[in-house]
Amino acid sequence: MDRVGIIGIAQTKYARYNPASHAELAYEVTVRALEDAGLTIEDIDNTVTVCNDFWDGRTISCMTITEATGSHRVPTTNVEGDGTYGALMGLMHLLSGIHEIALVVAQSKVSEGIPSVITNAMFDPVYERVLGLDAINSAALQMRSYMSKYGISEEQCARVSVKNHKNAKANPYAHLPMDITVDDVLKSRVLADPIKLLDTSPISDGACAIIMARERTAKKRHARPIWIRGVGHCTDLYHLGDRDLTEAPALALAAKKAYKMAGIHNPLKQIDVAEVYDAFSYMELMWIESLGFCEPGHAGEIVDSGMTEMNGALPVNPSGGVLAAHAVQVAGLARIAEVVLQLRGEAASRQVEGARVGLAHGIEGACGQGHCVFILEK
Amino acid sequence: MKRLVGIVGVGQTHHKSRNADCNGQELISIAVKRALEDAELTIADIDAIVIGNMDHFESINCADMWSVDGSGSYMKPIMKVTTGGTTGSAIGHAGFYHVASGLFDTVLVIGWEQNSESDTTAAISTCFDPITEREYSAGAIGPLAAQYIAYMSKYGATEEDAALVSVRDHNNAALYNPYAHLRQIINVEDVMKSPYISYPIKLLDMCPRTDGACAVIFASEKKAKRITKTPAWIIGVGDCHILVHLADGIGLPNLPSLENAARQAYRMAGINDPFNQIDVAELYIPASTAGVSWMEALGLCEEGGGPRLIRSGITNMGGKLPINPSGGVLATNPIGATGLLRIGEAALQVMGKAEKKQVEGAKVALATGFGGCFWSDVTVLSSSPSLE
Amino acid sequence: MSEWVEVSNTGTLLTYTVTRYAVPSIQPQKPPFALGIIKLDGADTGMVHLLGEVELSAIRVGMRVKAVFEEVRQGSYLDIRYFKPLEI
Numbered sequence: 001m002d003r004v005g006i007i008g009i010a011q012t013k014y015a016r017y018n019p020a021s022h023a024e025l026a027y028e029v030t031v032r033a034l035e036d037a038g039l040t041i042e043d044i045d046n047t048v049t050v051c052n053d054f055w056d057g058r059t060i061s062c063m064t065i066t067e068a069t070g071s072h073r074v075p076t077t078n079v080e081g082d083g084t085y086g087a088l089m090g091l092m093h094l095l096s097g098i099h100e101i102a103l104v105v106a107q108s109k110v111s112e113g114i115p116s117v118i119t120n121a122m123f124d125p126v127y128e129r130v131l132g133l134d135a136i137n138s139a140a141l142q143m144r145s146y147m148s149k150y151g152i153s154e155e156q157c158a159r160v161s162v163k164n165h166k167n168a169k170a171n172p173y174a175h176l177p178m179d180i181t182v183d184d185v186l187k188s189r190v191l192a193d194p195i196k197l198l199d200t201s202p203i204s205d206g207a208c209a210i211i212m213a214r215e216r217t218a219k220k221r222h223a224r225p226i227w228i229r230g231v232g233h234c235t236d237l238y239h240l241g242d243r244d245l246t247e248a249p250a251l252a253l254a255a256k257k258a259y260k261m262a263g264i265h266n267p268l269k270q271i272d273v274a275e276v277y278d279a280f281s282y283m284e285l286m287w288i289e290s291l292g293f294c295e296p297g298h299a300g301e302i303v304d305s306g307m308t309e310m311n312g313a314l315p316v317n318p319s320g321g322v323l324a325a326h327a328v329q330v331a332g333l334a335r336i337a338e339v340v341l342q343l344r345g346e347a348a349s350r351q352v353e354g355a356r357v358g359l360a361h362g363i364e365g366a367c368g369q370g371h372c373v374f375i376l377e378k
Numbered sequence: 379m380k381r382l383v384g385i386v387g388v389g390q391t392h393h394k395s396r397n398a399d400c401n402g403q404e405l406i407s408i409a410v411k412r413a414l415e416d417a418e419l420t421i422a423d424i425d426a427i428v429i430g431n432m433d434h435f436e437s438i439n440c441a442d443m444w445s446v447d448g449s450g451s452y453m454k455p456i457m458k459v460t461t462g463g464t465t466g467s468a469i470g471h472a473g474f475y476h477v478a479s480g481l482f483d484t485v486l487v488i489g490w491e492q493n494s495e496s497d498t499t500a501a502i503s504t505c506f507d508p509i510t511e512r513e514y515s516a517g518a519i520g521p522l523a524a525q526y527i528a529y530m531s532k533y534g535a536t537e538e539d540a541a542l543v544s545v546r547d548h549n550n551a552a553l554y555n556p557y558a559h560l561r562q563i564i565n566v567e568d569v570m571k572s573p574y575i576s577y578p579i580k581l582l583d584m585c586p587r588t589d590g591a592c593a594v595i596f597a598s599e600k601k602a603k604r605i606t607k608t609p610a611w612i613i614g615v616g617d618c619h620i621l622v623h624l625a626d627g628i629g630l631p632n633l634p635s636l637e638n639a640a641r642q643a644y645r646m647a648g649i650n651d652p653f654n655q656i657d658v659a660e661l662y663i664p665a666s667t668a669g670v671s672w673m674e675a676l677g678l679c680e681e682g683g684g685p686r687l688i689r690s691g692i693t694n695m696g697g698k699l700p701i702n703p704s705g706g707v708l709a710t711n712p713i714g715a716t717g718l719l720r721i722g723e724a725a726l727q728v729m730g731k732a733e734k735k736q737v738e739g740a741k742v743a744l745a746t747g748f749g750g751c752f753w754s755d756v757t758v759l760s761s762s763p764s765l766e
Numbered sequence: 767m768s769e770w771v772e773v774s775n776t777g778t779l780l781t782y783t784v785t786r787y788a789v790p791s792i793q794p795q796k797p798p799f800a801l802g803i804i805k806l807d808g809a810d811t812g813m814v815h816l817l818g819e820v821e822l823s824a825i826r827v828g829m830r831v832k833a834v835f836e837e838v839r840q841g842s843y844l845d846i847r848y849f850k851p852l853e854i
Contacts, residue, residue: 001480052433053434054433054439058504058508059432059433059462059501059502059504059505060432060460060749062460062461063462063505063622063750063751064507066619067622072619072622075615075616075617075642076617076619077459077472078459078460078461078468079457079458079459080433080442080458080459081440081442088457089459091479092475092476092478092479093479095478095479095480095481096381096474096478096479097478098380098478098615114789114791116787116789117789117792118439119439120789120792121437121438121439122438122439122444124444125437125438126843127813127814127843129792130794130842130843131801131815131816131843132785132789132793132799132801133801133814134792136787137783137785137801140783140785141783141801141802141814142781144781144783145780145781145827148781148827190784191786192783192785192787193784193786194783233455233456234454234455235451235455235456236446236452236453237446237447238443238444238445238447239811239814240812241803241805241811242811242812245781249453253453254455364442365440365443369443370442370456
């Protein structure tokens with residue numbers, strides 16, 4: 001694969017409510033990403049917007065941010081899925097050799113909708129929607145399934161939440177930086193057993209933009225491009241009952257592909273930092289298993305051991321992850337932005353020392369049906 | 379070094395106003411199976427899938443995830459692209475980029491829509507700004523009507539000119555396209571007598587709402603050459619989403635985004651004389667009026683020359699540059715698929731597989747996509763990897 | 767894949783949850799209500815459905831359950847009212 005480097009990033013501060021419009025959010029991160037890259041909008045020759053009609057409450061939702069992202073000036077398309085898929089589309093535009101510098105922008109004003117109703121719409125109209133399934137109670141079905149099979153405890157899941165909210169204190173963009181204990185998590189309001197409030201990501205408004213360029217341009221225009229070394233995406237079956245909810249084979253396959261491209265045969269040794277999509281506390285455990293950081297069923301021990309803490313062997317979610325800020329559609333792109341900061345050495349008080357290779361991950365659909373994995377390198 | 383990408387298979391459903399006997403996934407699977415059969419491949423040969431539709435019509439969130447049983451995406455990479463009316467052409471271009479990037483060799487692109495499940499106009503109206511535009515928006519038809527009024531006023535085009543486009547496309551569908559939704563033989567008088575929907579657009583000037591799906595398989599050069607002796611090479615692509623607000627586009631007699639996208643695609647393809655270099659065109663003409671006023675944006679005639687071009691018969695089957703042998707959008711409009719059908723039909727032409735719709739000796743084909751807000755995508759396809 | 771296969775109306779509960787927050791526009795019952803994935807005897811895959819006639823705190827993974835049908839069918843998924851514990 002030719003080398004494509006990320007040369008500009010920007011995120012808004014994530015918050016329960018941001019009064020800015022979709023266009024204003026998109027504009028803010030577009031302008032700041034351009035500043036970060038030392039470019040102007042005229043330098044961008046193609047864009048990818050990431051907008052979802054349901055979350056935005058409009059058909060052709062990408063129209064709301066066309067002008068704000070300069071997408072009216074150049075070839076553009078809109079990916080409706082997590083931001084990582086948008087980044088992949090931008091990457092493909094560049095690898096084709098037809099375009100030189102891509103801008104990818106994702107935004108979300110989750111505050112304007114009723115998340116349960118919007119996520120209920122992911123489910124089968126005939127067989128599942130009528131049951132009142134949404135992102136939370138479907139995740140609860142998965143969490144219990146996973147815990148039940150491997151004997152993972154609620155405490156171990158809670159430890160993920162404790163870690164990530166604490167990490168978020170060092171992240172100026174995070175929505176929920178907090179000092180909490182395992183006990184706080186266990187005592188928090190039960191939403192759908194075994195998922196409790198503090199096992200759950202918040203509802204956040206926010207936006208993120210990244211700018212990527214082909215190698216020659218990246219090197220010419222920026223002091224520290226962060227290279228995309230590998231990428232993979234993959235999806236599991238749709239109906240919850242068709243899947244084995246205790247595992248994520250689609251993530252394993254996506255990671256395998258990304259690892260192969262990046263020359264990673266020992267993820268634990270070769271990856272220095274990982275930002276994974278922990279929409280719920282238990283998900284971080286499931287995802288690190290499928291990413292090959294440990295054997296299936298053993299992620300509980302891993303989190304107990306402290307391996308994924310900031311001072312551990314492989315810090316996971318130094319930014320606080322999705323548990324600390326969840327702008328839907330944006331969060332995967334934010335994972336990429338955070339890894340870029342890490343590899344640039346610009347992550348300030350959430351910096352993982354000497355990070356050279358990082359993993360960024362996004363999910364799509366219920367209970368992590370689809371996955372997209374990026375391997376980035378300094 | 380740019381990689382060559384070819385289309386190796388096309389499949390579509392028999393389009394209807396309401397596919398009561400199958401659900402969305404089944405609709406998709408029919409198109410997918412037919413495309414695979416056309417290319418003599420199985421789903422195992424597919425490396426990645428791109429899917430698109432317009433959400434509000436079926437009310438399914440994360441439709442790519444939902445589609446798995448029908449799209450064959452189990453344990454495969456799939457992503458969703460949606461850009462409104464241009465979705466079909468946007469996914470076609472996305473499929474092209476999947477292969478052109480070198481990351482995937484054989485990519486299945488699926489466009490589909492079950493328009494029968496929704497109130498199309500109401501759904502489309504939600505694309506406009508809730509504060510400044512939505513109250514007076516009139517779905518897709520209003521803006522198109524306003525545009526032709528501007529064109530008629532500036533260049534002396536008439537409703538009869540538009541009627542000729544409608545007659546051409548409907549009759550092509552009736553005579554040559556067994557998959558088309560509307561297959562009626564009509565004449566200018568029929569069109570002129572049909573009731574006005576939004577002056578000057580009448581019922582027979584306007585595209586229908588259709589349930590349907592289309593699947594197109596893109597492949598890398600090496601794979602494409604192994605799969606078929608006659609891939610349809612994609613030699614030019616262009617996209618332009620130049621307008622965002624209704625008021626910016628209404629009252630313009632032309633379509634700036636189409637001109638812009640065509641310029642990109644023609645430059646890539648090496649086309650500098652489109653009228654003579656293109657053998658057949660599958661154009662996204664959502665209302666017959668557009669079939670008069672948008673031709674110059676494609677460089678097919680001089681400014682204001684739409685009426686002359688249409689009245690000459692050049693764009694009819696048997697003419698020098700047949701447009702819409704399939705019947706186009708006026709005959710079939712499953713929105714998420716419509717733009718992809720143009721690419722698929724254009725591909726079948728240069729592959730020599732268009733059967734009754736075949737334009738003899740077609741070597742270079744043009745396909746366009748259109749959607750709100752006055753956006754355009756253009757694709758140039760050829761039976762050889764480059765124009766001679 | 768084209769023949770109908772008869773499966774039992776009894777099965778095993780693979781997983782469950784009790785929803786305790788209210789979203790009236792999408793929920794079939796007022797919370798707290800129980801959902802589970804049931805693998806019917808004879809089926810290869812599971813189906814998500816409601817659980818009823820059961821103490822919420824007594825629901826267990828692996829429980830044997832049986833479908834309870836509505837008297838009057840409407841052609842809806844909820845013609846199965848819910849699954850209840852199977853008495854041995």
